[in-house]
Amino acid sequence: MDKIYGRPESIRNKVSTYCPGCLHGVANKIVAEVLDELGLREKSICVLPVGCGTLGLFYWNVDMISSAHGRAPAVATGIKRCSPDKFVFCYQGDGDLAAIGLSEIMHAANRGENISVVFVNNSIYGMTGGQMAPTTLENQYSTTTQKGRNPLTEGYPMKMCEIISGLQAPRYVARFSMDSPQNIIKARAGIKKAFELQIENKGFSFVELMSNCPTNWCVTPLESLEWMRENTLKVFPLGVYKEVE
Numbered sequence: 745m746d747k748i749y750g751r752p753e754s755i756r757n758k759v760s761t762y763c764p765g766c767l768h769g770v771a772n773k774i775v776a777e778v779l780d781e782l783g784l785r786e787k788s789i790c791v792l793p794v795g796c797g798t799l800g801l802f803y804w805n806v807d808m809i810s811s812a813h814g815r816a817p818a819v820a821t822g823i824k825r826c827s828p829d830k831f832v833f834c835y836q837g838d839g840d841l842a843a844i845g846l847s848e849i850m851h852a853a854n855r856g857e858n859i860s861v862v863f864v865n866n867s868i869y870g871m872t873g874g875q876m877a878p879t880t881l882e883n884q885y886s887t888t889t890q891k892g893r894n895p896l897t898e899g900y901p902m903k904m905c906e907i908i909s910g911l912q913a914p915r916y917v918a919r920f921s922m923d924s925p926q927n928i929i930k931a932r933a934g935i936k937k938a939f940e941l942q943i944e945n946k947g948f949s950f951v952e953l954m955s956n957c958p959t960n961w962c963v964t965p966l967e968s969l970e971w972m973r974e975n976t977l978k979v980f981p982l983g984v985y986k987e988v989e
């Protein structure tokens with residue numbers, strides 16, 4: 745019998761400790777598949793955030809380093825400049841990247857660092873109990889917006905692809921979703937495109953993956969996918985925001 749599916753070499757044989765239905769696991773897997781496909785496992789260094797994304801430490805089978813809150817693009821910059829032969833990617837959540845790490849991501853993007861950033865947007869702080877993130881939707885409930893996010897007091901959701909694609913240096917900026925198998929296939933292709941640009945020394949690439957947090961959204965995994973389609977995907981339109989060959 746032909747083998748048609750196997751565990752990517754870039755993922756360890758471990759039981760996931762992400763909450764049931766959390767799409768961080770899907771994001772980890774498609775990144776691993778692309779690393780395998782491009783033969784990058786041995787030369788990769790993943791820079792981890794704080795947040796649930798940090799758990800990738802247990803799952804990816806590549807060299808990794810944890811960075812302080814939001815500092816992943818700065819750490820990745822240092823690693824890549826010292827070791828340009830390594831493949832360096834950041835994996836960050838929205839609280840990590842768009843709140844305390846906003847400065848780091850903007851300046852790494854603006855400098856056109858030859859790194860790849862995978863940004864998992866679940867519109868909330870997951871690991872620390874569901875506080876409002878910069879990406880939290882208008883009227884969305886969180887532990888710090890208990891009557892729903894009010895733009896007059898908390899501002900509007902920040903759209904990182906739209907912001908970063910406005911800079912001159914980035915080569916590839918795109919937003920995908922992981923709510924369906926079809927969208928996961930597209931997301932995987934987007935990650936591959938971003939990683940290839942780094943291999944070709946073409947500079948900064950940014951892939952946003954729309955995700956969920958059933959635990960802090962207080963819904964079932966299936967309801968979380970419906971919620972994404974009815975809410976987050978309308979506020980964060982999917983697509984390629986910038987592509988410079």
Ligand SMILES: Cc1ncc(C[n+]2csc(CCOP(=O)(O)OP(=O)(O)O)c2C)c(N)n1
Binds near residue numbers: 794796838957
């Ligand atoms: C330097 C530092 N500051 C703050 C924290 C607390 N902290 C841990 S996870 C987290 C938020 C993570 O949210 P997000 O980036 O949205 O990731 P998610 O858990 O949703 O994937 C915070 C504030 C920390 N661990 N380290």
Ligand code: SF4
Binds near residue numbers: 761767768870956960
């Ligand atoms: S808290 Fe949310 S983001 Fe974190 S593992 Fe659970 S579902 Fe995923």
